[in-house]
Amino acid sequence: MKLDAIDRKIVAILQEEGRMRTNELAEKVGLSPTPCARRVVALEDRGVITGYTASVNQEMLGLPISIFVSVELDNQRAEALQLFEKEVQTFDEIMECFIMTGSQDFLMRVVAADLGSYERFLQEKLTRVPGIRSIRSRFALRRIIKRDRLPNLSH
Amino acid sequence: MKLDAIDRKIVAILQEEGRMRTNELAEKVGLSPTPCARRVVALEDRGVITGYTASVNQEMLGLPISIFVSVELDNQRAEALQLFEKEVQTFDEIMECFIMTGSQDFLMRVVAADLGSYERFLQEKLTRVPGIRSIRSRFALRRIIKRDRLPNLSH
């Protein structure tokens, strides 16, 4: 899966302006529209570009709170991990979840309207998943960086 | 800033399919194209929709590693916080950064191509920011949830 300089430029631009048209994009990357469109389709087909999304203001949509939740499991057997993974997929409040190195736990960012609804999330959803040894919540006061575009590789 | 049911539906759809056309969107929300387009413009103008981005596969772009970095400052004076905030804005490797409650520190997700480039990020960038008391890095093995769409408010 090789990406040349033009592919990387296309990806960089579309990360910042996901609705840009083929014509404008082609001009910006120095191609004519047809090969530019071909590249975009190829990037989508290869799974480099996985979709297009509108970025929204979380506060304005009534979800001002982000909580980072660390979850440790009772044991690290593969079935336990898979079960947990399957269960949490169904929880809409979790925006992202990572398996971490070290004590083999999970780190997730949960969004909520207020502390009450976060508590409900804990009591009615997360703590009901079997196999959890501990849960730790850390609250975010404010987000100071939200970047849409991945850095370039240059070292 | 009131959003009715149709606005929320528009926002929900565009979070999952950011390139959807006015016609199709209008049909899905039960409106004719003109008022639907008017609503989208209004949502953008009010700052509910802040932009459109292509979602990409981080691994395929050569950045397979995510690291959660907790930074604690020497002191919590406003100037120290603002200085830190200003400095880290310039670091492309930081995809998101939150100010946390409690010990008043920062939590950020940093992406890297490999451990070497992460170490360079630490040594050449992050540790050179003045006023840092401690830095803790936790590595993600794998991301199991990446959600584009915020949950609905329903309680």
Next chain:
DNA sequence: CGTGAAACTAACCACCC
């Protein structure tokens, strides 16, 4: 909010280099 018409543009294809 909806309709209809006008103007514009974008996407697509076959073909050539």
Next chain:
DNA sequence: GGGTGGTTAGTTTCACG
């Protein structure tokens, strides 16, 4: 792999009910 031209189809935008 990139470029051109032409056709088609669709989109946006407006004035108005």
